[in-house]
Amino acid sequence: MLHQLRSVIAGAGNVWSHEYRFMRADGSAAIVSDQAFIIRDEAGTALRILGSMRDMTEQRELEQKLRESQKLEAVGQLTGGVAHDFNNLLTVILGNAEELSELLREDSQLRQMAEMTATAAARGAELTAHLLAFARRQPLQPMVSDLNRLVQGMEGLFRRTLSEDIDIEFVRCAGLWQTEVDPGQLEVALLNLMVNARDAMPLGGKLTIETANARLDEEYAANHTEVIAGQYVMVSVTDTGNGMDPVTASRAFEPFFTTKAAGKGSGLGLSMVFGFVKQSRGHIKIYSEIGEGTSIKLYFPRSHLAASAIAPAQSEEAVFGGTERILLVEDDDLVREHLANQLTSLGYQVLQAGNGPEAIGILWETTGVDLLLTDIVMPGGMNGRELAERARQFRPDLKVLFTSGYTENAIVHHGRLDPGVELLSKPYRRKELAAKVRRVLDSDS
Ligand SMILES: Nc1ncnc2c1ncn2[C@@H]1O[C@H](COP(=O)(O)OP(=O)(O)OP(=O)(O)O)[C@@H](O)[C@H]1O
Numbered sequence: 258m259l260h261q262l263r264s265v266i267a268g269a270g271n272v273w274s275h276e277y278r279f280m281r282a283d284g285s286a287a288i289v290s291d292q293a294f295i296i297r298d299e300a301g302t303a304l305r306i307l308g309s310m311r312d313m314t315e316q317r318e319l320e321q322k323l324r325e326s327q328k329l330e331a332v333g334q335l336t337g338g339v340a341h342d343f344n345n346l347l348t349v350i351l352g353n354a355e356e357l358s359e360l361l362r363e364d365s366q367l368r369q370m371a372e373m374t375a376t377a378a379a380r381g382a383e384l385t386a387h388l389l390a391f392a393r394r395q396p397l398q399p400m401v402s403d404l405n406r407l408v409q410g411m412e413g414l415f416r417r418t419l420s421e422d423i424d425i426e427f428v429r430c431a432g433l434w435q436t437e438v439d440p441g442q443l444e445v446a447l448l449n450l451m452v453n454a455r456d457a458m459p460l461g462g463k464l465t466i467e468t469a470n471a472r473l474d475e476e477y478a479a480n481h482t483e484v485i486a487g488q489y490v491m492v493s494v495t496d497t498g499n500g501m502d503p504v505t506a507s508r509a510f511e512p513f514f515t516t517k518a519a520g521k522g523s524g525l526g527l528s529m530v531f532g533f534v535k536q537s538r539g540h541i542k543i544y545s546e547i548g549e550g551t552s553i554k555l556y557f558p559r560s561h562l563a564a565s566a567i568a569p570a571q572s573e574e575a576v577f578g579g580t581e582r583i584l585l586v587e588d589d590d591l592v593r594e595h596l597a598n599q600l601t602s603l604g605y606q607v608l609q610a611g612n613g614p615e616a617i618g619i620l621w622e623t624t625g626v627d628l629l630l631t632d633i634v635m636p637g638g639m640n641g642r643e644l645a646e647r648a649r650q651f652r653p654d655l656k657v658l659f660t661s662g663y664t665e666n667a668i669v670h671h672g673r674l675d676p677g678v679e680l681l682s683k684p685y686r687r688k689e690l691a692a693k694v695r696r697v698l699d700s701d702s
Pocket residue numbers: 449453454457496498499500501505509510514515516517521522523524525526527528550551
């Protein structure tokens with residue numbers, strides 16, 4: 258470094274700058290940017306050096322955080338794309354395998370093979386669902402909720418998940434604000450944290466689940482990427498387990514990052530939690546010390562809306578068909594053919610189109626179409642949402658059901674479904690398809 262400075266002085270240049278680590282009086286390290294300007298006489302001999310030093314520590318740390326969040330963002334986009342395409346394939350595999358096993362005799366060996374195929378495809382579907390969760394693209398159904406109530410409802414589940422040598426304590430904040438969150442996904446997220454805590458305490462310990470009102474201020478927001486200052490409702494899961502070193506903690510949200518033995522962990526637990534919290538416009542933070550334990554805090558934005566009634570769970574056991582006329586629009590031939598078969602086998606009359614303009618043509622020519630079942634992402638200059646809008650201009654009572662491998666911006670805003678929009682996420686089981694189609698056909702609007 259000094260060598261460089263000397264050679265600049267000896268030469269003809271007049272600026273020099275360098276960034277290096279610097280030890281502060283308290284022993285902590287600072288990153289400084291050192292700049293020098295060399296003043297020369299007419300002959301070019303160096304007379305003086307004017308120098309300044311700037312503390313760059315905070316800026317460099319922020320840049321590092323930004324790089325980490327950009328990396329997660331990029332991985333998320335890749336993951337979301339891959340999961341989307343796999344969902345199309347899995348829709349066909351799962352549906353055909355289910356149908357095959359229904360057609361085959363119970364004792365036939367072929368039926369077992371069909372069932373195995375269906376099981377494997379269902380596992381694949383679970384995996385893509387996890388990847389979509391990380392990519393912030395799972396369809397969420399947020400409801401105005403009281404986190405204390407939600408957590409209380411999960412107590413039994415938590416106790417069953419943890420062994421008896423782990424004490425559980427619930428600390429509920431009185432006067433907790435309301436928040437808007439998808440209760441089912443929150444449960445999945447907390448369960449993931451719980452399982453991680455259990456794994457970190459093989460010899461037992463203590464687990465604390467705490468709720469609190471929280472304000473993330475401007476300073477906090479400035480120091481954390483993607484955080485908007487404001488009022489939040491916090492829920493944290495704290496264990497007295499092994500803890501994480503800083504490297505593990507900084508990578509823990511990456512999909513497939515795991516320190517567990519092969520077959521023990523997939524490394525998707527925290528990735529899903531991360532994606533879910535971000536998609537809910539919240540914030541997640543890990544505090545961990547090796548040998549001390551770990552605390553993971555989830556923040557969800559405060560909501561001032563009135564509490565929503567919890568929708569009754571849909572019973573999806575029975576498969577109901579119908580005889581209505583359905584216009585099916587899907588650009589992937591394989592998926593379209595498969596869906597058409599399924600709908601036909603449920604008793605429906607099915608018309609098919611490969612893109613938006615073709616579908617509009619069919620709607621003009623045909624009367625009595627009851628339902629438009631359309632993919633969202635389609636080539637041909639018209640996506641599913643645009644198609645639905647155009648169709649409703651001349652068929653105002655047409656019912657619409659969208660399908661998608663992932664929720665596109667076309668119908669999802671801020672990661673949530675627009676009100677009144679019905680979506681069937683790929684891949685789906687036959688009974689889910691049947692139930693959703695029936696529900697939309699039977700709806701009033
Ligand atoms: N409570 C915790 N205490 C200590 N380490 C943790 C804790 N939670 C997560 N980790 C670390 O973060 C890693 C990633 O966690 P994550 O939940 O994403 O994956 P996993 O638990 O390894 O696998 P999976 O959840 O998919 O079964 C873990 O392997 C572990 O090293």
